Amino acid sequence: MTLLEIRGLGKRFGGLDAVKDVSLDVEEGRITAVIGPNGAGKSTLFNLVHGFYRPSAGAVSFNGRDITHSSPHATVAEGIARTFQTTHLFDDSTLLENVLAGRIVRSRSNIFDAVFHTPRHRREARINEDKALEALEYCGVGDYRHDLASNVPQEVQKRTAVAMALATEPVLMLLDEPAGGIPEEETADFGNLIRSLPQRGVSVLLVEHKMSMIMDLADTILVLDHGQKLALGTPAEIQSNPDVIKAYLGSTKQEEN
């Protein structure tokens, strides 16, 4: 089943087409990857899908519902979570507090409930904490739950960003370079975390620079170049596509570091 349908999506910044006429189907239970050189429009595509940017053209639908003009908050409520290329954690909060912040979107308590500690509020607080802890454990960082975000290693921060997204109970996760800054030898483990998500009912749209990780994880790969679709196919098809090889030639060294 197609979960996310992107049709003719475009975004112009001044005279620049950051994303131009991009169409893509993201299938349920799959890992779909978006690759391309720096500035190809990968993050912009995510920002368009997530409602952070308004598209200049095209449409996005999720589960058959038009979300082209939905706000990021509404998009999360629909079941699409994302992580950012630059990890956004509250430095002075613990990892548990960070993940709890992501639960707000699933809370029904209002300000009255919160101020007067109503049974509904207490019940929700307990559920939120359970779900946040489960997400941290799932991402392998449960032991760090009481540590401040600024005090934990980069990989723990990156895993916490995934936990934060997971705690919103998404159906689809947009991961923007989730393994950025993690040493190459530790990415296999991180890859296993991403690989496990579809079994949990979370389909994945992934941007990543580490080619070995992409080729290993992705079911389908969209290659962007200067905002446009260069190729779409399986890892094997993409690796042997002459246009892709040409676009990446010369940037191979940069991609591998």
Ligand SMILES: Nc1ncnc2c1ncn2[C@@H]1O[C@H](COP(=O)(O)OP(=O)(O)O)[C@@H](O)[C@H]1O
């Ligand atoms: N908010 C913005 N304002 C102006 N230009 C932008 C903005 N965001 C991205 N761009 C430009 O759009 C292009 C695509 O950027 P981006 O989507 O971040 O690429 P990628 O994630 O593939 O590296 C780049 O040329 C970038 O400079």
Ligand SMILES: [Mg+2]
């Ligand atoms: Mg980017």
